[in-house]
Amino acid sequence: MTRKHLKHLILFFLSASVIVGAIDGSAVETGKPATYNEEDYENLADVGSGGYGAVSKVREKKTGKIYALKTFKTGSRGYEHARNEIKALKQLDHENIVKMVASTDITKRREYNSFHIVLEHMPQDLEGIWNHPRTKEKAREILHQILKGVAHIHSKNIIHRDIGTKNILVDPKTMAVKICDFGLCLEGKNGDFSFDKDPTGGYYCDLLSIADLIGHFYIGRGFSKWCVSEGKHIGNSVGDFERKIRKDFRASYDELESVLSPKGMDFFQKIFSPENSGRYAAEKALEHPFFTEGREHDPLPKVPKQRRWCC
Numbered sequence: 028m029t030r031k032h033l034k035h036l037i038l039f040f041l042s043a044s045v046i047v048g049a050i051d052g053s054a055v056e057t058g059k060p061a062t063y064n065e066e067d068y069e070n071l072a073d074v075g076s077g078g079y080g081a082v083s084k085v086r087e088k089k090t091g092k093i094y095a096l097k098t099f100k101t102g103s104r105g106y107e108h109a110r111n112e113i114k115a116l117k118q119l120d121h122e123n124i125v126k127m128v129a130s131t132d133i134t135k136r137r138e139y140n141s142f143h144i145v146l147e148h149m150p151q152d153l154e155g156i157w158n159h160p161r162t163k164e165k166a167r168e169i170l171h172q173i174l175k176g177v178a179h180i181h182s183k184n185i186i187h188r189d190i191g192t193k194n195i196l197v198d199p200k201t202m203a204v205k206i207c208d209f210g211l212c213l214e215g216k217n218g219d220f221s222f223d224k225d226p227t228g229g230y231y232c233d234l235l236s237i238a239d240l241i242g243h244f245y246i247g248r249g250f251s252k253w254c255v256s257e258g259k260h261i262g263n264s265v266g267d268f269e270r271k272i273r274k275d276f277r278a279s280y281d282e283l284e285s286v287l288s289p290k291g292m293d294f295f296q297k298i299f300s301p302e303n304s305g306r307y308a309a310e311k312a313l314e315h316p317f318f319t320e321g322r323e324h325d326p327l328p329k330v331p332k333q334r335r336w337c338c
């Protein structure tokens with residue numbers, strides 16, 4: 028294993044989003060999560076800590092399976108993060124969303140108590156395998172799985188608000204994808220997350236994250252700063268989109284256009300359109316023809332001309 032790959036593995040396990048799972052790699056059963064009981068697990072090692080808590084390696088005594096235990100910090104911030112994540116994951120049952128195995132009964136705890144969740148395991152996060160050739164080859168497949176997860180989240184009137192490379196887990200062998208870390212999510216009612224009420228928040232926020240990931244996949248950098256500052260001003264047409272691209276992002280946009288197929292660019296542009304920012308926008312986007320075409324439709328990167336030297 029190279030030092031670079033080892034570094035990615037270490038960063039993965041130290042992140043606050045570390046997810047957990049069975050040692051035999053079997054799928055976690057769906058259904059109501061068990062109530063977390065400290066006596067059911069044997070602590071093997073402290074793995075690391077993050078902004079909202081710490082992660083430990085544990086073994087379930089009854090089955091011998093290995094999991095990572097996520098322990099949230101005490102206090103109002105840790106409580107809110109734990110409450111959001113536990114409440115959301117209890118409602119979400121989808122192949123592209125990480126499953127919760129067990130959790131603290133948060134209704135019987137106070138802010139000064141500790142909270143725990145146990146989640147299924149995925150070998151890597153997207154950031155850890157970003158530069159692997161197969162990751163780029165499977166860009167459409169990965170994006171489609173992320174979008175399916177987002178569509179399911181939105182169908183429950185929930186917005187994630189923190190979709191990024193560290194919160195997208197991937198199995199490098201199968202390229203299966205799962206969204207994790209719901210500590211910043213919000214839950215509302217129909218209409219609560221409309222574009223009119225919050226132009227760069229709500230459902231639109233998660234869609235802008237998809238557009239940002241497209242940039243990362245195809246040109247190695249995203250559009251997140253531009254998404255936040257200019258996304259709310261985008262009109263409903265491609266022409267509006269073109270006019271609103273700021274000069275400092277024109278080069279990135281042109282570079283994306285040089286390596287992404289016309290259908291891919293159409294999908295990228297439509298993600299920004301406010302008319303596609305409602306609750307069912309992600310579900311509708313799944314039908315875009317970008318996801319059914321092959322990688323061969325993307326233009327080959329232009330090779331810079333060699334400079335000729337005179338003697």
